[in-house]
Amino acid sequence: xxxxxxxxxxxxxxxxxxxxxxxxxxxxxxxxxxxxxxxxxxxxxxxxxxxxxxxxxxxxxxxxxxxxxxxxxxxxxxxxxxxxxxxxxxxxxxxxxxxxxxxxxxxxxxxxxxxxxxxxxxxxxxxxxxxxxxxxxxxxxxxxxxxxxxxxxxxxxxxxxxxxxxxxxxxxxxxxxxxxxxxxxxxxxxxxxxxxxxxxxxxxxxxxxxxxxxxxxxxxxxxxxxxxxxxxxxxxxxxxxxxxxxxxxxxxxxxxxxxxxxxxxxxxxxxxxxxxxxxxxxxxxxxxxxxxxxxxxxxxxxxxxxxxxxxxxxxxxxxxxxxxxxxxxxxxxxxxxxxxxxxxxxxxxxxxxxxxxxxxxxxxxxxxxxxxxxxxxxxxxxxxxxxxxxxxxxxxxxxxxxxxxxxxxxxxxxxxxxxxxxxxxxxxxxxxxxxxxxxxxxxxxxxxxxxxxxxxxx
Ligand SMILES: [Zn+2]
Numbered sequence: 001x002x003x004x005x006x007x008x009x010x011x012x013x014x015x016x017x018x019x020x021x022x023x024x025x026x027x028x029x030x031x032x033x034x035x036x037x038x039x040x041x042x043x044x045x046x047x048x049x050x051x052x053x054x055x056x057x058x059x060x061x062x063x064x065x066x067x068x069x070x071x072x073x074x075x076x077x078x079x080x081x082x083x084x085x086x087x088x089x090x091x092x093x094x095x096x097x098x099x100x101x102x103x104x105x106x107x108x109x110x111x112x113x114x115x116x117x118x119x120x121x122x123x124x125x126x127x128x129x130x131x132x133x134x135x136x137x138x139x140x141x142x143x144x145x146x147x148x149x150x151x152x153x154x155x156x157x158x159x160x161x162x163x164x165x166x167x168x169x170x171x172x173x174x175x176x177x178x179x180x181x182x183x184x185x186x187x188x189x190x191x192x193x194x195x196x197x198x199x200x201x202x203x204x205x206x207x208x209x210x211x212x213x214x215x216x217x218x219x220x221x222x223x224x225x226x227x228x229x230x231x232x233x234x235x236x237x238x239x240x241x242x243x244x245x246x247x248x249x250x251x252x253x254x255x256x257x258x259x260x261x262x263x264x265x266x267x268x269x270x271x272x273x274x275x276x277x278x279x280x281x282x283x284x285x286x287x288x289x290x291x292x293x294x295x296x297x298x299x300x301x302x303x304x305x306x307x308x309x310x311x312x313x314x315x316x317x318x319x320x321x322x323x324x325x326x327x328x329x330x331x332x333x334x335x336x337x338x339x340x341x342x343x344x345x346x347x348x349x350x351x352x353x354x355x356x357x358x359x360x361x362x363x364x365x366x367x368x369x370x371x372x373x374x375x376x377x378x379x380x381x382x383x384x385x386x387x388x389x390x391x392x393x394x395x396x397x398x399x400x401x402x403x404x405x406x407x408x409x410x411x412x413x414x415x416x417x418x419x420x421x422x423x424x425x426x427x428x429x430x431x432x433x434x435x436x437x438x439x440x441x442x443x444x445x446x447x448x449x450x451x452x453x454x455x456x457x458x
Contacts, residue, residue, distance in 0.1 A: 042153075042155075042442070042445065043384055043385055043442070045149050045153050045438075045441065046149075046434070046438055047142075047145045047146075047149060047433075047434040047435075047437035047438050047441070048145070048148075048434065049429075049430035049431050049433065049434040050430065051145065051148070052138075052141055052142065052145055052430060052433045052434055052437065053430040053433065055089065055141045055144075056133055056134065056137055056138070056141055056433070057133075058085065059082055059085055059086070059125065059133070059137055059141065060133040060137075062078045062079075062081040062082040062085065063076065063078025063079070063081075063082065063127065065130060065424060067130070067424040068133075068424045068425075069127075069130060069131055069132045069133060069423065069424025069425075069426065070127050070131055070132070070133055071127065071129045071130055071131065072125065072126055072127040072131070073126060073127065073128070073129055073170070073171070073192065073193035073194055074126040074167060074168030074169075074170065074171050074174070074192055074193070074194060074201055075168065075192055075194035075196050075200075075201030075202075075204050075205060076193070076194045079125070079126050079194070079205070080204075080205065082125045082126075083105060083125065083165070083205060086105060086125060086140060086144075086165050087105060087107075089141075089144050090105070090107035090144060090147075090163060091107075093107070093144055093147045093148055093151060094109070094147075094151060095107030095108060095109055095147060095163060096108045096109075096110075099205065099206040099207060100179075100207065100214065100215040101178070101202075101207050101208045101209075101211045101212050101213070101214040101215040102167055102174065102175045102178030102179060102183065102202060102207050102212055102215040103167035103168075103174075103175060103201070103202040103205040103206060103207030104164055104165065104166050104167050104175040104176075104178075104179065104207075104215065105164065105165040106162050106163070106164050107144075107147070107162065107163040107164075108160055108161070108162050109147055109150070109157075109160065109161040109162075109163075110160055111156070111157050111158050111159045111160040111161065111448075112156050112157065112158050113158050113159070114160050116158065116159045116160065116223065117159070117220065117221055117222050117223045118159060118160040118161060118162040118222060118223060119157075119159050119160075119161050119162070119222070119223045119224050119225075119226070119444055119447055119448060120162045120164055120222050120224070120225045120226075120403070120407070121139075121143045121146070121161070121162075121163060121164070121225065121226040121227065121228070121440060121444060122139055122140050122143040122162075122163045122164035122165055122166070122227070123136045123137075123138070123139025123140050123142075123143070123164075123165070123166065123169070123227050123228065123229055123398075123399065124136035124139070124140065124165060124166040124167075124168075124169035124170070124175070124399060125137055125140050125165050126167070126168055126169055126170050126171070127170060128170045128422050129193055130422075130423070130424065131170070131422055131423070131424075131426070132420075132421060132422065132423055132424055132425065132426025132427070133426060133427075134230045134416070134421075134426050134427065134428045134433075135229075135230060135232065135421055135422065135426060136169055136170075136229070138228060138229065138230050138414065138428060138433050138436060139227055139228040139229045140163070140165045141433070142228040142433060142436050142437040142440055143163040143164075143228065143440065144163060145434075145437040145441075146161075146163075146437060146440050146441045146444060147161070147163060149437075149441055150441075155445075157444070157445070157448045158448050158449070159223050159447075159448050161444065166179075166399045167201075167202060167205060167207065168192065168198060168201065168202075169398075169399055171190075171192045171193065171198060172187060172190070172198070173397065173398075173399055173401070173402055174187070174198050174201075174202070175399070176399035176400075176401075176402035176403060177402050178202075178212045178215050178216075179215055179216065179217050179402065179403070180216075180217065180402045180403065180405050180406050181212075181213075181216050182402065182405075183198075183212060188202070188209050217406055217407070218406060219406045219407070221406070221407075222403070222406065222407040223407070223408075223447060223448075223452070224371075224374065224407055224408045224409070224410070224447045224452060225400065225403035225404075225407045225408075225409045225410075226374070226378075226409070226410045226411070226412065226440060226443055226444065226447070227398060227399060227400040227403075227409075227410075227411045227412070228411075228412045228414070228436045228437065228439075228440045229398060229400075229411065229412070229413060229414075230413070230414055230415075230416045230421065230426070230428050231244055231392075231413040231414065231415055231416045231419070232396050232416050232419070232421035232422070233395060233396075233416065233419045233421075234416070234418060234419025235390075235392055235419075236390070236392075236413060236414070236415035236416075237415040237416060237417055237418060237419055238419070239390070240388075241388045241389060241390050241415070242382065242387035242388045242389060242414070242415070242432070242435050243378075243382040243387050243388070243389040243390075243412060243413065243414065243435060243436070243439055244389065244390060244391075244392045244412070244413025244414070245375050245378045245379050245382070245389050245390065245391045245392070245412070245413075246370055246375075246391075246392060246393070246394050246400075246410070246411035246412070246413055247329060247369065247370060247375065247391050247392065247393050248329045248367055248368055248369035248370050248393055248394070248404075249367070249368040249393070249394045249396075249397060249398055249400060249401040249404075249411075250327040250328055250329050250367055250393050250394065250395055251327065251328060251329070251330075251331055251334055251364070251365055251366045251367030251368070252325065252326075252327050252363070252364060252365050252397075253325070253326050253327075253334055253338070253360065253364045254323065254324070254325050254360070254361040254363050254364065255323070255324040255325075255338075255358045255359060255360050255361065256321065256322075256323065256358075256359045256361060257281075257284070257303075257321070257322045257323065257324050257356065257357070257358055257359075258319065258320075258321055258356070258357045258359070259277040259280050259281045259284070259319065259320040259321075259322070259349070259354055259355070259356050259357075260277060260318070260319050260354060260355045260356075260357070261274075261275035261276055261277035261280060261316070261317065261318055261319070261352065261353070261354040261355075262274075262275040262316070262318050263309070263310060263315055263316060263317065263318025263319070264315070264316045264318070265314070265315070265316070266313070266314045266315055266316050267314065269316060274316055275316075275318075275352065275353045275354055276316050276317060276352065276354070277308070277309075277317045277318055277319050277320040277354055278308050278316075278317040278320055279352055280320070280348055280349055280352040280354040280356065281306065281308075281320040281322055283348045283352070284303075284322075284341075284344070284345055284348055284356065285303045285306070285322070287341065287344045287345075287348065288301050288302075288303055288324065288341055289301070291337060291340045291341055291344065292326075292337060295333075295336075295337065295340075297328070297330075297333060298328065298329070298393060299326065299327065299328040299333055299334065299337050300326070300327050300328070300395075301324065301325065301326045301327075301337055301341070302323075302324075302325045302326075303322050303323060303324060303325075304323050304325060305322060305323040306320065306321070306322040306323075307320065307321050307322070308320050309321070324341070324358070326338055327395065328367065329367045329369060329393050330367060331366055331367055334367075338358075342358060345358070365397065365401065368400070368401035368402075368404040368405070368409075369404070370400070370404060370409050370410050370411055371404075371408035371409055371410060371452070373408065373451070373452050374408055374409065374410030374443075374447075374452065375391065375410065377410065377443055377446045377447065377451050377452070378410050378412055378439060378443050379391070380446070381438075381439045381442035381443045381446060382439050384442065385438050385439070385442065387435055387438075387439065392413065394411065394413070396421075398411065408447075408452050410443060412436055412439050412440055412443070413436075414428055414432045414433060414435060414436035415428060415429075415432050416428055417429070
């Protein structure tokens with residue numbers, strides 16, 4: 001999605017969430033701690049900020065741009081080099097590495113009960129063109145850091161653990177979609193930034209697009225999925241909070257909106273006899289903004305594109321085409337926002353002797369809430385190691401939204417300085433990266449010891 005839209009969205013959310021009081025479910029956390037309490041001394045195990053930063057810097061060489069970021073689009077040579085580096089790190093951490101049919105890199109560490117479903121954690125290392133050095137990368141380097149810490153402290157888990165670096169996150173969540181059986185044949189034909197189709201790209205990195213069924217995970221195949229990621233917005237940074245406990249990835253719906261009036265001479269048509277599609281569109285834009293603002297909650301609605309026809313200074317616009325996007329964590333809420341907009345549109349259209357038509361596009365992604373017990377586990381992990389945290393939605397898409405379909409899924413955010421992302425200016429401090437890895441470690445350990453089985457229904 002566009003960076004501007006995204007940043008605006010994040011900012012809005014920040015303001016709206018900022019005035020809400022954080023309510024910490026103390027009782028649930030206490031229960032979780034009691035059940036999945038860390039073994040003696042485990043809370044002292046701590047990720048190495050220097051090692052993580054060194055590795056982020058090393059990874060940043062692959063696809064480095066003069067501006068200080070990376071262009072490491074999926075399937076490019078830079079991506080292949082980055083993947084080789086990650087594979088090497090996984091192997092040196094004694095993980096058993098394989099590439100699945102979707103091209104995802106998976107590194108496995110055996111568990112005491114190796115037949116149990118694995119706990120999967122990781123993120124992606126591909127970037128947008130002209131991207132930064134932290135988006136996705138922190139989650140993969142952080143996941144490997146967790147393995148290093150377990151190795152160094154001779155901790156054996158009950159479940160097998162798997163570190164994942166997903167294929168082509170930025171080009172449409174290709175690797176994670178394939179893993180949950182949602183990468184369509186049509187998607188495989190889409191040409192990626194590398195110039196290859198996604199199908200060709202998957203083959204290029206060692207997968208097999210004809211056998212994506214081999215990469216498929218069904219409900220029950222994974223004990224859990226946990227993704228550490230930079231926030232890519234400014235909420236944590238501005239509020240000076242260490243950790244974001246992600247409540248879910250917002251759903252997105254898009255419409256094409258057509259407003260029809262009548263094109264006419266801008267000089268000879270009196271003001272009271274016009275059917276001006278642009279005037280109707282303008283009122284509608286303001287109404288959309290007002291409706292999304294006035295409703296309680298964190299929904300956002302945006303008109304990001306508008307075009308008038310015929311588009312001449314001396315012609316009253318007979319037609320306007322514009323976009324409408326609605327996002328929220330709650331599908332019913334998204335529908336309610338749209339219903340209100342539609343009601344208002346009818347009123348506005350009639351008042352201006354125009355017509356408004358909404359056509360929904362087939363790009364919707366439903367809201368993907370994270371597992372509520374997982375949220376409590378992440379919150380208690382942060383709490384236990386003395387970090388501040390807050391619950392928050394993710395306005396950006398992530399691999400976690402796919403995995404949430406088949407496994408108890410949690411997501412951990414760390415601050416992005418200035419809220420900047422998809423840019424060479426993207427930055428997250430070594431300390432924040434290490435904080436994130438520590439929370440990931442303790443979350444993995446809590447899940448391993450059965451914390452997901454504790455009901456924390458409020
Ligand atoms: Zn990402």
